[in-house]
Amino acid sequence: MKSIFVTGTDTDVGKTYVTAGLAVTLRKMGVDVGIMKPFAAGVPQKKGFKSEDVEILSRAAQVSDPENLLNPQFFKLEASPYTASKELKVKVKVRKVLASFKKLSKNHSLVLVEGMGGIMTPILKNYFVADLIKDMGLSTIIVTRSRVGALNHTFMTYEMCTKKKIPVKGIIINNFDVGGYPLKTLKRDIPALTGLPILGTIPFIENLSDNSLYKNFKKNVKMNLIIK
Ligand SMILES: Nc1ncnc2c1ncn2[C@@H]1O[C@H](COP(=O)(O)OP(=O)(O)OP(=O)(O)O)[C@@H](O)[C@H]1O
Ligand SMILES: [Mg+2]
Known part of the structure:
Protein backbone atom coordinates (compact mmCIF):
# COMPACT_ATOMS: atom_id res chain seq x y z
CA MET A 1 0.00 0.00 0.00
CA LYS A 2 1.21 3.49 -0.78
CA SER A 3 1.41 6.37 1.64
CA ILE A 4 -0.63 9.49 0.90
CA PHE A 5 -0.12 13.21 1.45
CA VAL A 6 -3.33 14.98 2.46
CA THR A 7 -3.18 18.55 1.27
CA GLY A 8 -5.85 21.22 1.26
CA THR A 9 -6.90 24.26 -0.68
CA ASP A 10 -6.10 26.42 2.37
CA THR A 11 -5.57 26.34 6.09
CA ASP A 12 -8.66 25.36 8.15
CA VAL A 13 -10.35 23.43 5.34
CA GLY A 14 -10.48 20.24 7.39
CA LYS A 15 -7.20 18.44 6.56
CA THR A 16 -6.81 17.17 10.12
CA TYR A 17 -10.33 15.81 10.46
CA VAL A 18 -10.27 14.30 6.97
CA THR A 19 -6.91 12.64 7.72
CA ALA A 20 -8.25 11.44 11.09
CA GLY A 21 -11.38 10.06 9.39
CA LEU A 22 -9.26 8.21 6.85
CA ALA A 23 -6.96 6.90 9.60
CA VAL A 24 -9.77 5.55 11.75
CA THR A 25 -11.51 3.96 8.76
CA LEU A 26 -8.34 2.32 7.43
CA ARG A 27 -7.56 1.04 10.93
CA LYS A 28 -11.02 -0.51 11.21
CA MET A 29 -10.45 -2.09 7.78
CA GLY A 30 -7.43 -3.83 9.30
CA VAL A 31 -4.74 -1.60 7.74
CA ASP A 32 -1.69 -0.76 9.88
CA VAL A 33 -1.92 2.97 9.29
CA GLY A 34 0.62 5.53 10.43
CA ILE A 35 0.26 9.30 10.55
CA MET A 36 2.59 12.26 10.26
CA LYS A 37 2.48 16.05 10.43
CA PRO A 38 5.91 17.07 9.13
CA PHE A 39 5.77 20.65 10.43
CA ALA A 40 3.31 22.01 12.96
CA ALA A 41 2.96 25.50 14.34
CA GLY A 42 1.14 27.42 17.03
CA VAL A 43 0.93 27.57 20.79
CA PRO A 44 2.12 24.20 22.12
CA GLN A 45 -0.43 22.15 24.06
CA LYS A 46 0.33 21.82 27.75
CA LYS A 47 -0.43 18.09 27.83
CA GLY A 48 0.32 15.35 25.30
CA PHE A 49 1.80 16.28 21.94
CA LYS A 50 2.77 19.89 21.30
CA SER A 51 0.55 19.95 18.21
CA GLU A 52 -3.19 19.42 18.56
CA ASP A 53 -3.25 18.05 15.00
CA VAL A 54 -0.78 15.33 16.00
CA GLU A 55 -2.91 14.56 19.07
CA ILE A 56 -6.04 14.11 16.93
CA LEU A 57 -4.26 12.09 14.24
CA SER A 58 -2.37 9.76 16.57
CA ARG A 59 -5.54 9.02 18.53
CA ALA A 60 -7.44 8.22 15.33
CA ALA A 61 -4.69 5.91 14.05
CA GLN A 62 -3.87 4.62 17.56
CA VAL A 63 -0.15 4.78 16.91
CA SER A 64 2.60 4.78 19.49
CA ASP A 65 5.44 6.25 17.42
CA PRO A 66 7.51 8.93 19.19
CA GLU A 67 6.63 12.60 18.75
CA ASN A 68 9.91 13.37 16.96
CA LEU A 69 8.86 11.01 14.14
CA LEU A 70 5.19 12.00 14.05
CA ASN A 71 6.05 15.70 14.07
CA PRO A 72 9.77 16.28 13.45
CA GLN A 73 9.52 20.06 13.79
CA PHE A 74 7.22 22.29 15.81
CA PHE A 75 7.31 26.10 15.59
CA LYS A 76 5.92 28.11 18.50
CA LEU A 77 4.40 30.58 16.07
CA GLU A 78 1.31 30.14 13.93
CA ALA A 79 2.92 30.73 10.54
CA SER A 80 4.36 28.93 7.53
CA PRO A 81 7.58 27.02 8.24
CA TYR A 82 9.50 29.61 6.19
CA THR A 83 8.07 32.59 8.08
CA ALA A 84 8.30 30.90 11.48
CA SER A 85 11.94 29.99 10.88
CA LYS A 86 12.77 33.60 9.99
CA GLU A 87 10.86 35.04 12.94
CA LEU A 88 12.17 32.52 15.47
CA LYS A 89 15.65 32.32 13.94
CA VAL A 90 15.65 28.52 13.71
CA LYS A 91 16.60 26.24 10.84
CA VAL A 92 13.92 24.35 8.92
CA LYS A 93 14.70 20.64 9.18
CA VAL A 94 13.63 19.19 5.84
CA ARG A 95 16.18 16.35 6.02
CA LYS A 96 14.88 15.33 9.45
CA VAL A 97 11.34 15.27 8.03
CA LEU A 98 12.36 13.03 5.15
CA ALA A 99 14.30 10.67 7.46
CA SER A 100 11.37 10.48 9.92
CA PHE A 101 8.99 9.71 7.10
CA LYS A 102 11.25 6.89 5.94
CA LYS A 103 11.25 5.40 9.46
CA LEU A 104 7.48 5.70 9.84
CA SER A 105 7.01 4.04 6.44
CA LYS A 106 8.95 1.07 7.74
CA ASN A 107 6.79 0.91 10.90
CA HIS A 108 3.44 0.94 9.05
CA SER A 109 1.85 -0.38 5.84
CA LEU A 110 0.71 3.12 4.87
CA VAL A 111 1.36 6.58 6.30
CA LEU A 112 -1.10 9.47 6.00
CA VAL A 113 0.82 12.74 5.97
CA GLU A 114 -1.08 15.93 6.77
CA GLY A 115 0.22 19.01 4.99
CA MET A 116 0.58 22.53 6.31
CA GLY A 117 -1.75 25.20 4.97
CA GLY A 118 -1.99 24.71 1.21
CA SER A 146 -17.85 24.14 -0.24
CA ARG A 147 -18.02 27.89 0.31
CA VAL A 148 -17.99 30.19 -2.71
CA GLY A 149 -14.32 30.69 -3.62
CA ALA A 150 -13.57 26.99 -3.18
CA LEU A 151 -13.56 26.39 -6.94
CA ASN A 152 -10.83 28.97 -7.47
CA HIS A 153 -8.73 27.42 -4.69
CA THR A 154 -9.34 23.90 -5.96
CA PHE A 155 -8.27 24.67 -9.52
CA MET A 156 -5.18 26.57 -8.37
CA THR A 157 -4.18 23.62 -6.20
CA TYR A 158 -4.82 21.16 -8.99
CA GLU A 159 -2.87 23.28 -11.52
CA MET A 160 0.11 23.48 -9.18
CA CYS A 161 0.07 19.70 -8.64
CA THR A 162 0.03 19.24 -12.40
CA LYS A 163 2.91 21.70 -12.86
CA LYS A 164 4.98 19.92 -10.18
CA LYS A 165 4.00 16.49 -11.55
CA ILE A 166 2.37 15.35 -8.30
CA PRO A 167 -0.15 12.56 -8.85
CA VAL A 168 -3.55 13.57 -7.44
CA LYS A 169 -5.82 10.73 -6.34
CA GLY A 170 -8.84 12.99 -6.19
CA ILE A 171 -10.76 15.49 -4.14
CA ILE A 172 -12.55 15.21 -0.81
CA ILE A 173 -15.21 17.86 -0.34
CA ASN A 174 -15.55 18.90 3.28
CA ASN A 175 -19.08 20.20 3.05
CA PHE A 176 -19.20 21.96 6.42
CA ASP A 177 -19.89 25.50 5.23
CA VAL A 178 -23.34 26.94 5.64
CA GLY A 179 -24.64 28.52 2.44
CA GLY A 180 -21.81 27.39 0.16
CA TYR A 181 -22.11 25.76 -3.25
CA PRO A 182 -24.68 22.95 -3.36
CA LEU A 183 -22.87 19.61 -3.28
CA LYS A 184 -24.50 18.62 -6.55
CA THR A 185 -22.89 21.60 -8.29
CA LEU A 186 -19.40 20.83 -6.94
CA LYS A 187 -19.73 17.14 -7.81
CA ARG A 188 -20.59 18.14 -11.38
CA ASP A 189 -18.11 20.99 -11.92
CA ILE A 190 -14.90 19.78 -10.23
CA PRO A 191 -14.59 16.49 -12.17
CA ALA A 192 -15.74 18.17 -15.40
CA LEU A 193 -13.06 20.86 -15.17
CA THR A 194 -10.16 18.82 -13.74
CA GLY A 195 -10.91 15.23 -14.68
CA LEU A 196 -10.32 14.31 -11.02
CA PRO A 197 -12.68 11.99 -9.15
CA ILE A 198 -14.55 13.09 -6.03
CA LEU A 199 -13.33 10.56 -3.46
CA GLY A 200 -15.89 11.55 -0.90
CA THR A 201 -18.00 14.29 0.62
CA ILE A 202 -18.06 14.92 4.35
CA PRO A 203 -21.07 16.64 5.94
CA PHE A 204 -20.99 18.97 8.93
CA ILE A 205 -20.34 16.68 11.89
CA GLU A 206 -21.55 17.99 15.23
CA ASN A 207 -19.36 15.74 17.35
CA LEU A 208 -16.02 15.08 15.65
CA SER A 209 -15.27 11.93 17.65
CA ASP A 210 -13.45 9.02 16.02
CA ASN A 211 -16.70 7.07 16.08
CA SER A 212 -18.73 9.66 14.21
CA LEU A 213 -15.85 10.24 11.77
CA TYR A 214 -15.81 6.50 11.11
CA LYS A 215 -19.57 6.31 10.53
CA ASN A 216 -19.44 9.24 8.10
CA PHE A 217 -16.35 8.07 6.22
CA LYS A 218 -17.64 4.55 5.84
CA LYS A 219 -20.78 5.93 4.28
CA ASN A 220 -19.40 8.84 2.26
CA VAL A 221 -15.82 8.06 1.19
CA LYS A 222 -14.76 5.63 -1.53
CA MET A 223 -12.08 3.90 0.50
CA ASN A 224 -11.26 1.55 -2.38
CA LEU A 225 -10.09 4.56 -4.42
CA ILE A 226 -8.04 5.87 -1.48
CA ILE A 227 -5.92 2.73 -1.15
CA LYS A 228 -5.77 1.97 -4.87
N1 LIG B 1 -16.89 18.12 8.67
C1 LIG B 1 -16.80 18.99 9.67
N2 LIG B 1 -17.85 19.21 10.50
C2 LIG B 1 -17.78 20.12 11.49
N3 LIG B 1 -16.69 20.86 11.75
C3 LIG B 1 -15.61 20.69 10.98
C4 LIG B 1 -15.59 19.75 9.91
N4 LIG B 1 -14.37 19.79 9.33
C5 LIG B 1 -13.66 20.72 10.00
N5 LIG B 1 -14.39 21.26 11.00
C6 LIG B 1 -13.95 22.34 11.93
O1 LIG B 1 -13.10 23.23 11.23
C7 LIG B 1 -11.89 23.45 11.95
C8 LIG B 1 -10.72 23.32 10.98
O2 LIG B 1 -10.56 21.96 10.60
P1 LIG B 1 -9.13 21.28 10.60
O3 LIG B 1 -8.42 21.56 11.87
O4 LIG B 1 -9.31 19.85 10.22
O5 LIG B 1 -8.45 22.13 9.40
P2 LIG B 1 -6.98 22.01 8.82
O6 LIG B 1 -7.08 22.15 7.35
O7 LIG B 1 -6.34 20.78 9.35
O8 LIG B 1 -6.25 23.30 9.43
P3 LIG B 1 -4.65 23.55 9.58
O9 LIG B 1 -4.22 24.17 8.28
O10 LIG B 1 -4.57 24.49 10.74
O11 LIG B 1 -3.97 22.24 9.86
C9 LIG B 1 -11.84 22.41 13.07
O12 LIG B 1 -11.53 23.03 14.27
C10 LIG B 1 -13.19 21.78 13.12
O13 LIG B 1 -13.85 22.17 14.29
MG1 LIG C 1 -4.65 20.58 10.58
Missing part, protein backbone atom coordinates in the same frame (compact mmCIF):
# COMPACT_ATOMS: atom_id res chain seq x y z
CA ILE A 119 0.13 23.42 -1.66
CA MET A 120 2.30 26.55 -1.92
CA THR A 121 2.91 27.15 1.77
CA PRO A 122 6.59 28.14 1.86
CA ILE A 123 9.04 25.92 3.72
CA LEU A 124 12.35 27.36 2.47
CA LYS A 125 13.13 29.95 -0.16
CA ASN A 126 12.09 28.29 -3.44
CA TYR A 127 10.84 25.19 -1.60
CA PHE A 128 7.13 24.75 -0.95
CA VAL A 129 4.76 22.04 0.32
CA ALA A 130 4.53 20.84 -3.30
CA ASP A 131 8.30 20.24 -3.32
CA LEU A 132 8.10 18.33 -0.04
CA ILE A 133 5.39 16.07 -1.49
CA LYS A 134 7.70 15.43 -4.46
CA ASP A 135 10.69 14.67 -2.22
CA MET A 136 8.58 12.27 -0.15
CA GLY A 137 7.58 10.56 -3.39
CA LEU A 138 3.88 10.71 -2.56
CA SER A 139 0.60 11.13 -4.32
CA THR A 140 -1.94 13.47 -2.82
CA ILE A 141 -5.57 13.96 -1.93
CA ILE A 142 -6.89 17.52 -2.05
CA VAL A 143 -9.35 18.56 0.65
CA THR A 144 -11.59 21.41 -0.36
CA ARG A 145 -14.55 23.09 1.26
Whole structure:
Protein backbone atom coordinates (compact mmCIF):
# COMPACT_ATOMS: atom_id res chain seq x y z
CA MET A 1 0.00 0.00 0.00
CA LYS A 2 1.21 3.49 -0.78
CA SER A 3 1.41 6.37 1.64
CA ILE A 4 -0.63 9.49 0.90
CA PHE A 5 -0.12 13.21 1.45
CA VAL A 6 -3.33 14.98 2.46
CA THR A 7 -3.18 18.55 1.27
CA GLY A 8 -5.85 21.22 1.26
CA THR A 9 -6.90 24.26 -0.68
CA ASP A 10 -6.10 26.42 2.37
CA THR A 11 -5.57 26.34 6.09
CA ASP A 12 -8.66 25.36 8.15
CA VAL A 13 -10.35 23.43 5.34
CA GLY A 14 -10.48 20.24 7.39
CA LYS A 15 -7.20 18.44 6.56
CA THR A 16 -6.81 17.17 10.12
CA TYR A 17 -10.33 15.81 10.46
CA VAL A 18 -10.27 14.30 6.97
CA THR A 19 -6.91 12.64 7.72
CA ALA A 20 -8.25 11.44 11.09
CA GLY A 21 -11.38 10.06 9.39
CA LEU A 22 -9.26 8.21 6.85
CA ALA A 23 -6.96 6.90 9.60
CA VAL A 24 -9.77 5.55 11.75
CA THR A 25 -11.51 3.96 8.76
CA LEU A 26 -8.34 2.32 7.43
CA ARG A 27 -7.56 1.04 10.93
CA LYS A 28 -11.02 -0.51 11.21
CA MET A 29 -10.45 -2.09 7.78
CA GLY A 30 -7.43 -3.83 9.30
CA VAL A 31 -4.74 -1.60 7.74
CA ASP A 32 -1.69 -0.76 9.88
CA VAL A 33 -1.92 2.97 9.29
CA GLY A 34 0.62 5.53 10.43
CA ILE A 35 0.26 9.30 10.55
CA MET A 36 2.59 12.26 10.26
CA LYS A 37 2.48 16.05 10.43
CA PRO A 38 5.91 17.07 9.13
CA PHE A 39 5.77 20.65 10.43
CA ALA A 40 3.31 22.01 12.96
CA ALA A 41 2.96 25.50 14.34
CA GLY A 42 1.14 27.42 17.03
CA VAL A 43 0.93 27.57 20.79
CA PRO A 44 2.12 24.20 22.12
CA GLN A 45 -0.43 22.15 24.06
CA LYS A 46 0.33 21.82 27.75
CA LYS A 47 -0.43 18.09 27.83
CA GLY A 48 0.32 15.35 25.30
CA PHE A 49 1.80 16.28 21.94
CA LYS A 50 2.77 19.89 21.30
CA SER A 51 0.55 19.95 18.21
CA GLU A 52 -3.19 19.42 18.56
CA ASP A 53 -3.25 18.05 15.00
CA VAL A 54 -0.78 15.33 16.00
CA GLU A 55 -2.91 14.56 19.07
CA ILE A 56 -6.04 14.11 16.93
CA LEU A 57 -4.26 12.09 14.24
CA SER A 58 -2.37 9.76 16.57
CA ARG A 59 -5.54 9.02 18.53
CA ALA A 60 -7.44 8.22 15.33
CA ALA A 61 -4.69 5.91 14.05
CA GLN A 62 -3.87 4.62 17.56
CA VAL A 63 -0.15 4.78 16.91
CA SER A 64 2.60 4.78 19.49
CA ASP A 65 5.44 6.25 17.42
CA PRO A 66 7.51 8.93 19.19
CA GLU A 67 6.63 12.60 18.75
CA ASN A 68 9.91 13.37 16.96
CA LEU A 69 8.86 11.01 14.14
CA LEU A 70 5.19 12.00 14.05
CA ASN A 71 6.05 15.70 14.07
CA PRO A 72 9.77 16.28 13.45
CA GLN A 73 9.52 20.06 13.79
CA PHE A 74 7.22 22.29 15.81
CA PHE A 75 7.31 26.10 15.59
CA LYS A 76 5.92 28.11 18.50
CA LEU A 77 4.40 30.58 16.07
CA GLU A 78 1.31 30.14 13.93
CA ALA A 79 2.92 30.73 10.54
CA SER A 80 4.36 28.93 7.53
CA PRO A 81 7.58 27.02 8.24
CA TYR A 82 9.50 29.61 6.19
CA THR A 83 8.07 32.59 8.08
CA ALA A 84 8.30 30.90 11.48
CA SER A 85 11.94 29.99 10.88
CA LYS A 86 12.77 33.60 9.99
CA GLU A 87 10.86 35.04 12.94
CA LEU A 88 12.17 32.52 15.47
CA LYS A 89 15.65 32.32 13.94
CA VAL A 90 15.65 28.52 13.71
CA LYS A 91 16.60 26.24 10.84
CA VAL A 92 13.92 24.35 8.92
CA LYS A 93 14.70 20.64 9.18
CA VAL A 94 13.63 19.19 5.84
CA ARG A 95 16.18 16.35 6.02
CA LYS A 96 14.88 15.33 9.45
CA VAL A 97 11.34 15.27 8.03
CA LEU A 98 12.36 13.03 5.15
CA ALA A 99 14.30 10.67 7.46
CA SER A 100 11.37 10.48 9.92
CA PHE A 101 8.99 9.71 7.10
CA LYS A 102 11.25 6.89 5.94
CA LYS A 103 11.25 5.40 9.46
CA LEU A 104 7.48 5.70 9.84
CA SER A 105 7.01 4.04 6.44
CA LYS A 106 8.95 1.07 7.74
CA ASN A 107 6.79 0.91 10.90
CA HIS A 108 3.44 0.94 9.05
CA SER A 109 1.85 -0.38 5.84
CA LEU A 110 0.71 3.12 4.87
CA VAL A 111 1.36 6.58 6.30
CA LEU A 112 -1.10 9.47 6.00
CA VAL A 113 0.82 12.74 5.97
CA GLU A 114 -1.08 15.93 6.77
CA GLY A 115 0.22 19.01 4.99
CA MET A 116 0.58 22.53 6.31
CA GLY A 117 -1.75 25.20 4.97
CA GLY A 118 -1.99 24.71 1.21
CA ILE A 119 0.13 23.42 -1.66
CA MET A 120 2.30 26.55 -1.92
CA THR A 121 2.91 27.15 1.77
CA PRO A 122 6.59 28.14 1.86
CA ILE A 123 9.04 25.92 3.72
CA LEU A 124 12.35 27.36 2.47
CA LYS A 125 13.13 29.95 -0.16
CA ASN A 126 12.09 28.29 -3.44
CA TYR A 127 10.84 25.19 -1.60
CA PHE A 128 7.13 24.75 -0.95
CA VAL A 129 4.76 22.04 0.32
CA ALA A 130 4.53 20.84 -3.30
CA ASP A 131 8.30 20.24 -3.32
CA LEU A 132 8.10 18.33 -0.04
CA ILE A 133 5.39 16.07 -1.49
CA LYS A 134 7.70 15.43 -4.46
CA ASP A 135 10.69 14.67 -2.22
CA MET A 136 8.58 12.27 -0.15
CA GLY A 137 7.58 10.56 -3.39
CA LEU A 138 3.88 10.71 -2.56
CA SER A 139 0.60 11.13 -4.32
CA THR A 140 -1.94 13.47 -2.82
CA ILE A 141 -5.57 13.96 -1.93
CA ILE A 142 -6.89 17.52 -2.05
CA VAL A 143 -9.35 18.56 0.65
CA THR A 144 -11.59 21.41 -0.36
CA ARG A 145 -14.55 23.09 1.26
CA SER A 146 -17.85 24.14 -0.24
CA ARG A 147 -18.02 27.89 0.31
CA VAL A 148 -17.99 30.19 -2.71
CA GLY A 149 -14.32 30.69 -3.62
CA ALA A 150 -13.57 26.99 -3.18
CA LEU A 151 -13.56 26.39 -6.94
CA ASN A 152 -10.83 28.97 -7.47
CA HIS A 153 -8.73 27.42 -4.69
CA THR A 154 -9.34 23.90 -5.96
CA PHE A 155 -8.27 24.67 -9.52
CA MET A 156 -5.18 26.57 -8.37
CA THR A 157 -4.18 23.62 -6.20
CA TYR A 158 -4.82 21.16 -8.99
CA GLU A 159 -2.87 23.28 -11.52
CA MET A 160 0.11 23.48 -9.18
CA CYS A 161 0.07 19.70 -8.64
CA THR A 162 0.03 19.24 -12.40
CA LYS A 163 2.91 21.70 -12.86
CA LYS A 164 4.98 19.92 -10.18
CA LYS A 165 4.00 16.49 -11.55
CA ILE A 166 2.37 15.35 -8.30
CA PRO A 167 -0.15 12.56 -8.85
CA VAL A 168 -3.55 13.57 -7.44
CA LYS A 169 -5.82 10.73 -6.34
CA GLY A 170 -8.84 12.99 -6.19
CA ILE A 171 -10.76 15.49 -4.14
CA ILE A 172 -12.55 15.21 -0.81
CA ILE A 173 -15.21 17.86 -0.34
CA ASN A 174 -15.55 18.90 3.28
CA ASN A 175 -19.08 20.20 3.05
CA PHE A 176 -19.20 21.96 6.42
CA ASP A 177 -19.89 25.50 5.23
CA VAL A 178 -23.34 26.94 5.64
CA GLY A 179 -24.64 28.52 2.44
CA GLY A 180 -21.81 27.39 0.16
CA TYR A 181 -22.11 25.76 -3.25
CA PRO A 182 -24.68 22.95 -3.36
CA LEU A 183 -22.87 19.61 -3.28
CA LYS A 184 -24.50 18.62 -6.55
CA THR A 185 -22.89 21.60 -8.29
CA LEU A 186 -19.40 20.83 -6.94
CA LYS A 187 -19.73 17.14 -7.81
CA ARG A 188 -20.59 18.14 -11.38
CA ASP A 189 -18.11 20.99 -11.92
CA ILE A 190 -14.90 19.78 -10.23
CA PRO A 191 -14.59 16.49 -12.17
CA ALA A 192 -15.74 18.17 -15.40
CA LEU A 193 -13.06 20.86 -15.17
CA THR A 194 -10.16 18.82 -13.74
CA GLY A 195 -10.91 15.23 -14.68
CA LEU A 196 -10.32 14.31 -11.02
CA PRO A 197 -12.68 11.99 -9.15
CA ILE A 198 -14.55 13.09 -6.03
CA LEU A 199 -13.33 10.56 -3.46
CA GLY A 200 -15.89 11.55 -0.90
CA THR A 201 -18.00 14.29 0.62
CA ILE A 202 -18.06 14.92 4.35
CA PRO A 203 -21.07 16.64 5.94
CA PHE A 204 -20.99 18.97 8.93
CA ILE A 205 -20.34 16.68 11.89
CA GLU A 206 -21.55 17.99 15.23
CA ASN A 207 -19.36 15.74 17.35
CA LEU A 208 -16.02 15.08 15.65
CA SER A 209 -15.27 11.93 17.65
CA ASP A 210 -13.45 9.02 16.02
CA ASN A 211 -16.70 7.07 16.08
CA SER A 212 -18.73 9.66 14.21
CA LEU A 213 -15.85 10.24 11.77
CA TYR A 214 -15.81 6.50 11.11
CA LYS A 215 -19.57 6.31 10.53
CA ASN A 216 -19.44 9.24 8.10
CA PHE A 217 -16.35 8.07 6.22
CA LYS A 218 -17.64 4.55 5.84
CA LYS A 219 -20.78 5.93 4.28
CA ASN A 220 -19.40 8.84 2.26
CA VAL A 221 -15.82 8.06 1.19
CA LYS A 222 -14.76 5.63 -1.53
CA MET A 223 -12.08 3.90 0.50
CA ASN A 224 -11.26 1.55 -2.38
CA LEU A 225 -10.09 4.56 -4.42
CA ILE A 226 -8.04 5.87 -1.48
CA ILE A 227 -5.92 2.73 -1.15
CA LYS A 228 -5.77 1.97 -4.87
N1 LIG B 1 -16.89 18.12 8.67
C1 LIG B 1 -16.80 18.99 9.67
N2 LIG B 1 -17.85 19.21 10.50
C2 LIG B 1 -17.78 20.12 11.49
N3 LIG B 1 -16.69 20.86 11.75
C3 LIG B 1 -15.61 20.69 10.98
C4 LIG B 1 -15.59 19.75 9.91
N4 LIG B 1 -14.37 19.79 9.33
C5 LIG B 1 -13.66 20.72 10.00
N5 LIG B 1 -14.39 21.26 11.00
C6 LIG B 1 -13.95 22.34 11.93
O1 LIG B 1 -13.10 23.23 11.23
C7 LIG B 1 -11.89 23.45 11.95
C8 LIG B 1 -10.72 23.32 10.98
O2 LIG B 1 -10.56 21.96 10.60
P1 LIG B 1 -9.13 21.28 10.60
O3 LIG B 1 -8.42 21.56 11.87
O4 LIG B 1 -9.31 19.85 10.22
O5 LIG B 1 -8.45 22.13 9.40
P2 LIG B 1 -6.98 22.01 8.82
O6 LIG B 1 -7.08 22.15 7.35
O7 LIG B 1 -6.34 20.78 9.35
O8 LIG B 1 -6.25 23.30 9.43
P3 LIG B 1 -4.65 23.55 9.58
O9 LIG B 1 -4.22 24.17 8.28
O10 LIG B 1 -4.57 24.49 10.74
O11 LIG B 1 -3.97 22.24 9.86
C9 LIG B 1 -11.84 22.41 13.07
O12 LIG B 1 -11.53 23.03 14.27
C10 LIG B 1 -13.19 21.78 13.12
O13 LIG B 1 -13.85 22.17 14.29
MG1 LIG C 1 -4.65 20.58 10.58
